Structures are given as structure tokens and as C-alpha cells.
Amino acid sequence: MKASHAAIVSIIAMMTATGTMAQFRKPEDAIKYRQSVMFTMGNHFYSRIGAMANGRVPFDAKVAADNADIVVMLSRLPWIAFGPGTEHGITDAKPAIWTEQAKFKDLGEKMQSEVLRLQAASRTGDLDALKSAYRSAANACKSCHDTFTTQ
Amino acid sequence: MKASHAAIVSIIAMMTATGTMAQFRKPEDAIKYRQSVMFTMGNHFYSRIGAMANGRVPFDAKVAADNADIVVMLSRLPWIAFGPGTEHGITDAKPAIWTEQAKFKDLGEKMQSEVLRLQAASRTGDLDALKSAYRSAANACKSCHDTFTTQ
Numbered sequence: 001m002k003a004s005h006a007a008i009v010s011i012i013a014m015m016t017a018t019g020t021m022a023q024f025r026k027p028e029d030a031i032k033y034r035q036s037v038m039f040t041m042g043n044h045f046y047s048r049i050g051a052m053a054n055g056r057v058p059f060d061a062k063v064a065a066d067n068a069d070i071v072v073m074l075s076r077l078p079w080i081a082f083g084p085g086t087e088h089g090i091t092d093a094k095p096a097i098w099t100e101q102a103k104f105k106d107l108g109e110k111m112q113s114e115v116l117r118l119q120a121a122s123r124t125g126d127l128d129a130l131k132s133a134y135r136s137a138a139n140a141c142k143s144c145h146d147t148f149t150t151q
Numbered sequence: 152m153k154a155s156h157a158a159i160v161s162i163i164a165m166m167t168a169t170g171t172m173a174q175f176r177k178p179e180d181a182i183k184y185r186q187s188v189m190f191t192m193g194n195h196f197y198s199r200i201g202a203m204a205n206g207r208v209p210f211d212a213k214v215a216a217d218n219a220d221i222v223v224m225l226s227r228l229p230w231i232a233f234g235p236g237t238e239h240g241i242t243d244a245k246p247a248i249w250t251e252q253a254k255f256k257d258l259g260e261k262m263q264s265e266v267l268r269l270q271a272a273s274r275t276g277d278l279d280a281l282k283s284a285y286r287s288a289a290n291a292c293k294s295c296h297d298t299f300t301t302q
Contacts, residue, residue: 023198039187043180047176070228073221
């Protein structure tokens with residue numbers, strides 16, 4: 001637990017410095033928050049952009065761009081909600097998130113950079129570019145979820 | 152139920168036209184989506200901006216502006232998730248949402264315009280302007296929730 005302790009101290013220092021400690025009154029609120037963000041992000045990513053990338057609904061460049069903007073904004077939010085005390089409770093998060101902080105951070109940043117690429121692709125109006133960027137971003141989501149969640 | 156039927160037909164027509172019917176595979180997904188959006192929005196509105204407006208945390212103009220941007224984006228999302236079939240299930244939504252569509256739409260739009268005013272106020276760097284816009288927006292949230300939810 002030594003590495004984990006260091007990681008938690010680092011998270012507390014970061015949260016206190018940015019004033020975000022006040023964002024959640026109790027760990028359950030943080031868990032519900034990150035789950036809400038992930039569910040909303042998943043809806044816009046899979047059910048809106050993915051539906052176009054996979055041909056389930058007609059391609060509409062404006063809809064793709066609007067949904068990519070939503071995904072990008074949401075991709076930045078959940079991380080603050082993995083603070084100390086939020087590893088217990090009704091959560092699919094594996095303990096590895098708190099014991100392998102560097103890897104978790106790396107995969108989280110990979111996802112964020114992939115959705116930025118998706119946003120750029122959505123601006124081209126080219127369905128093939130969107131499909132390619134969507135697949136890469138979906139792989140980044142899957143990679144982190146396979147490693148760090150029980151789902 | 153005649154007015155309600157007309158409202159539902161109108162919603163179906165709107166959803167089909169915009170291709171958003173595919174966003175939710177079943178009513179439970181729509182309910183979970185709107186709850187997720189509302190919870191996330193409430194966190195950024197009350198726990199981040201409200202904390203500054205009420206003096207619980209120090210005022211930081213950039214944090215206020217960033218959070219106002221998130222609130223504005225989220226304020227546009229939940230409405231599509233009040234479609235037919237989503238009036239039942241685990242929800243705090245009152246049946247009046249589907250029988251008093253015009254009033255629901257009006258209060259929803261009022262909230263959206265108030266958070267746009269909050270976003271503008273957050274750009275001034277003036278805490279008093281933020282406080283005033285925050286109070287107006289909070290009243291718009293409360294007005295709709297008092298009327299249309301059981302919470």
C-alpha cells in the first residue's frame with residue numbers, strides 16, 4: 001500500500017490546491033458523479049457518433065461535430081472523482097486504479113487525446129475519417145475499462 | 152389524455168426528424184441519461200459555482216467560467232430524454248411533464264437562458280455579477296423542479 005499512499009497524498013494535495021475538494025460532500029457523491037459523466041459520455045460517443053460510424057443512422061456532419069464537442073468536454077471531468085475513499089461502495093472501479101495510478105493516468109490521457117482526434121475528424125465532414133477516429137477512441141475506452149473496471 | 156397524446160405525437164415527429172430516436176434503446180436508458188445529465192449539471196452548478204457564489208470557497212474567475220461552460224452544454228441535453236414511455240419507471244418526473252408540455256418547455260427554456268446569463272456573468276470576473284446570475288439561475292432550476300418533479 002506504500003505506492004497507493006503516496007498516490008493518495010498526491011491526489012489530496014492536488015484537490016486542495018485547486019479547491020475541488022468541495023466538489024463532493026461524500027465519497028458516494030463522487031462515485032455517482034463519475035458514473036453519471038461516464039454514462040452521459042458513453043451515450044454521446046456510442047449511441048450518437050458510433051451509430052453513424054457503424055452505419056446504423058445516416059451520417060450528419062453537424063450532429064457528429066456537436067456530439068464530439070460534448071464527448072470532449074465530458075472526457076475531462078471524471079478524473080477528479082477518483083479521490084481517496086471512493087474506491088469502496090457501489091462501483092465497478094477496480095482497486096488497481098488506486099495502486100497503479102501512473103497506468104490509470106496514462107490510459108485516461110490516451111482516451112482524452114483520442115477524443116480530441118475524434119473531434120478534429122468530425123470537423124472534416126469525411127465519414128471515413130470519423131470512422132477511423134471513432135475506432136481508435138473506442139479502443140482507448142475499452143483498454144482502460146478492461147484494465148480498471150469489473151464491467 | 153388528448154393533449155398528452157398530441158404532445159407525444161409531436162415529440163415522436165421531432166425525434167424521428169432529428170434521428171435522435173436511436174439515442175436510447177429503451178426507456179430506462181433515457182431515464183438514466185437525463186438523471187445523469189441533471190446530476191452532473193447540479194454538481195457543477197451548485198457545488199462549484201454555488202460554492203463561490205455563497206462564499207464557501209474562494210472566488211476564482213477562471214474556475215467559474217469553466218464550470219459555467221460545462222453547465223451551459225449540459226443544460227441543452229436532457230430534453231430529448233423525456234420521450235414517450237419514459238414517464239414510468241424509477242423517476243422523480245411528474246406526469247405533468249407529459250400533460251403540460253408547453254409549461255415544461257417554457258420552464259426548461261427559462262433555465263437555459265438563465266445559465267447563458269450566468270456564463271456571460273462568469274466572463275466579467277465580477278463576483279457580484281456572478282452571485283446575481285447564480286441566484287436567478289438557481290430560481291429557474293427550483294421553479295421547474297418544484298412544478299415537475301417529486302423531489
